[in-house]
Amino acid sequence: MLEQTTITTPERILAAAGDIFGRDGFKAATIRRIADAANANVASINYHFRDKEGLYAAVLENLFNKGFSRFPADMGVEPEAPPEERLRAFIRGMFHRLLSSEGWGGLSGPGRLIAREFLEPTLSFEPIIEKYIKPHKDILISILTELLGDSPPPEILAPCALSVIGQCIYYALGAPVIRKMTEHSNPTEENLDRIAEFVWQFSLGGINRIKEIRPRSTTQIFSA
Amino acid sequence: MLEQTTITTPERILAAAGDIFGRDGFKAATIRRIADAANANVASINYHFRDKEGLYAAVLENLFNKGFSRFPADMGVEPEAPPEERLRAFIRGMFHRLLSSEGWGGLSGPGRLIAREFLEPTLSFEPIIEKYIKPHKDILISILTELLGDSPPPEILAPCALSVIGQCIYYALGAPVIRKMTEHSNPTEENLDRIAEFVWQFSLGGINRIKEIRPRSTTQIFSA
Amino acid sequence: MLEQTTITTPERILAAAGDIFGRDGFKAATIRRIADAANANVASINYHFRDKEGLYAAVLENLFNKGFSRFPADMGVEPEAPPEERLRAFIRGMFHRLLSSEGWGGLSGPGRLIAREFLEPTLSFEPIIEKYIKPHKDILISILTELLGDSPPPEILAPCALSVIGQCIYYALGAPVIRKMTEHSNPTEENLDRIAEFVWQFSLGGINRIKEIRPRSTTQIFSA
Amino acid sequence: MLEQTTITTPERILAAAGDIFGRDGFKAATIRRIADAANANVASINYHFRDKEGLYAAVLENLFNKGFSRFPADMGVEPEAPPEERLRAFIRGMFHRLLSSEGWGGLSGPGRLIAREFLEPTLSFEPIIEKYIKPHKDILISILTELLGDSPPPEILAPCALSVIGQCIYYALGAPVIRKMTEHSNPTEENLDRIAEFVWQFSLGGINRIKEIRPRSTTQIFSA
DNA sequence: AATGAATGAGCCTTCATTCAT
C-alpha cells in the first residue's frame, strides 16, 4: 500500500504484464490476471494501453529499453579494445540481458518473452527489430569482421554471427528442458558469467577454424 | 476427394494438427480450424484423440517418430567412423529433422513446434524427452567424449553439447526473424546441408579450443 | 463372461439402464455409460430400444412389472381379511417395492427412479400410471372406505390416501437427506419392516381421527 | 422494460433461474434459457454468479431465505401456545413455503426445487441443511416432544417427525401425478390452508396412537 | 483517471443419433 502510492497504475500494469506475458505468452496470458496482479481494474488496461496488443508493445519496448540501458552492447569495453575482448563483452551482455532476473519474478523472464518473439514475431516486434536488434547485430558483425580479417564476405559473416547468437539464445529459451536433462550448465544467476566465458571460448575456436579453412573451401561450402 | 479415400480420418487430422499447432501454438490453435483443414467434423477429433491435448500429444509423438525414422541420429554413418564424421552426421540429422518440410505446409513446421516445447514444455513433452531426446543427447555426448579425449568431466561435456545443439535449434527457431535481418544463411530446403556443414566446422573449432585450454584453466572456469 | 452368454444383450442393457437412470436421472444419465456398464456397444442401445427414451420406457415397465410380481399389492393377505390387516400389507408392499435393493446396485434404486417420475412425469410414465398406479390406488381407496365407514365422500378419501402414500414415498425419496440429519429411522434393508409397522400405526391413528371428527367439521374443512 | 429499470440484472437472473431450475432441474436447465428469460446476456450469469453452480446455490439460499422470512416456522404462534396449535402452525408454514406461488411462474415452483434436492442433494444443499433445515426440524421435534409426553426417545420422535414432514412434502412433490389421478385435494393456492388443516388432524391422530401404544410395544417395534 | 457492469464472439467438449459394414 505504501509504495504503491508513488508508483502509477500504468507502471504497475506494465510490470505485471511483463511477468505474465513472459510466463504464459501473448495468447495464453489474460488481461484479467494481469490486472489482478497489478491490483488494478480490468478496464484500466484498455484505458491506459488501448489494447491487449498495445500493452504488449509497451512491455516489449520497456523490456529492451531497460535491458540495453542496464547492460549496453559493449558492456563498458572501449571500441578500440582488441576484438576478442569486445566479443567477450558482447556475449556477456547478451547473457545478462536475457537471463538477468532483476525486476522479474523468476529467472529467464525476459529471455522467454524474447525467445517467443523469435518464434512467432508479432507486429509489435517489428519496430523493436529496427530500433534495437539490427544495431546490436551490426556491432557483432563489426567484431567478427575484425576477427576473421581479410574483409570476409557476408556468406561467412552471417553464419558466424548466427552461431554466436544461437548459443546465447539457446540458453535462454532452452532453460526449462535443459534443467530436466542435466544438472550441469543450468543457467542460474550465479554461473551466468561462467557460462558466458565458455561460450566465448567456444566461439573463438569456431571463428578461428572458419577463418583457417576459408582459403581452400569457402567457395564450395558457402557460395549461394 | 480421390486421395482422401485411402487416407483415414485420424491421419488427416494428425497432418492438419501438426501444421496448425506448429504455426499457432497449442493455445492459439483451435480444433475447429484443424477439423476444417482436415475436412473432418469437430467432434471426430474428440472421438479419435479424446482431447485437444490428446491430439497434441499424438502430433508430438508422430513428429518425433517419423523424424527419427526418416533421419536417424547417425544418418547412416557407422559407429566406428571417426568422431568428426559422426558429429557431422549428427548435425546434419538435426537440421533435416528440424527443418525438412516433407509433409508440412511450410518450412520449419516441425522445428517451430519443437522449439515451442523447449520454451514451455507441456505435459505431453515429458514422455518425448525420455523416449527420444535423452537417448539422442547421449549419442552426442559419446561423440564429444571421443573428440575431447582424456575422459572429460560433465562440466565440460554438457556445455559443449549445448553449444552444438544451440546452433542447430536456433536456425529452426529463429528462422522468421533471421529472414528479416539477412538474406544470407536463411534456412531453406536447398542450403540445408550447406548450413549444417558450416555449423559442423564451427563446432569442431570450438570443441578443439575447449580441449586445448582445458589443462590450464578448467578448474577456474568450469568448476562448480 | 460365462454368465453373459445366457443373458442377452438387451437384458444386460436393461439392468444397467435401471441402475444408472435411477442414480442419475433421465437427463443426466448418458447412454454411453449405460452401454459401458452393460458391456455393449453404444449403437446397440438405439438398435434394441430405438431411443434413449425407448430404453427408459422399457426400464420403467420392467421395474413396475417385476416390482408388483415380487411384492403384490395385497402381499398375500386375503381380500376378506380385516381392513386394518390389509392396510398393513399395503404399506409393507409399498416399502418393499420402493426400497428393496434386489437387483439394484444400492438401496432405494427403484424408489428414486419412481420418485423422480412423481416430480416430473415423462411421457413414458403415462401408461405406467394407467396400468399399475391407478389400480394400486384403487385398492388403497377400498381399504380406506372400509376403515372410514359410512361411505365416505372423495373429499375425505383422497387426502387420506395421499397421507398414507406420502409417508411411504417420503422414505424413498428423502433417504439421502434423512441420512444426513438423523441416525434413527434410516431406511435400510433390515429395519424396512419396522418402519412399515410404524407408518401403519401412525396411519391408523390418523384415519381414526379423521373418521371421528367428520360429523361435525367435514363440510367446513373439506368441501370444495 | 418499465419495471426492469428498477430491478437489477442479478435479481432478474435469480428470478428466472428459480423458475427454470424448478421446472427442469439443475442438469436439464440451461443458462442460456435462464439468460433469455431474464433478458440478460449469457456471460452476465458467469459474471454475477461465477458458475452455473454458483447461480444455483444463490437460488437455493434466496429461496429458503425469502421463504422463512415470509412464512416463519411458528407462523406467528407464540411458543407458549399449546403444542397442538404450534403443530398446526408448523404444518401451515410448510405448505405455504413449499407451495406458495408468489414470485414464481407456476404453482409449486419452490416445492419441486426442494423436492429435487431431497432426491439428489447437490453440494449447494449442504449449507442450506445446516442453516435452515436442521433448525426447522428441531422446532418440530420440540413440538412432538410435548405432544408425545414422557420424554420420548429418538426412536419414536424421529419417525413421527418424518411422517409429518412426509405428508407435507409429498403434496409438493407429487402434485403433477396427483393432478392426473384425482380431481380432489389438488394443492392449489386456494385450498392450501384446507389441506394443511387435514394433514394437521391426520397427524394429531397418528401421534396420539403412537403415544398410546408406546407402553406395551415400544421395545419390540422401535428398538434398534 | 478509473471502475463495475454488461456484452458478443468464440472455444472445447459432450451427447444422442445415424450409417456403412
Place this chain on the structure above:
DNA sequence: GATGAATGAAGGCTCATTCAT
C-alpha cells in the same frame, strides 16, 4: 444381430472489449 466411425446440435465457460458513471 451388432459395431466402429462420424456427425450436428447444443451447452458451459472464457475473454477482450465497451459503456455509463
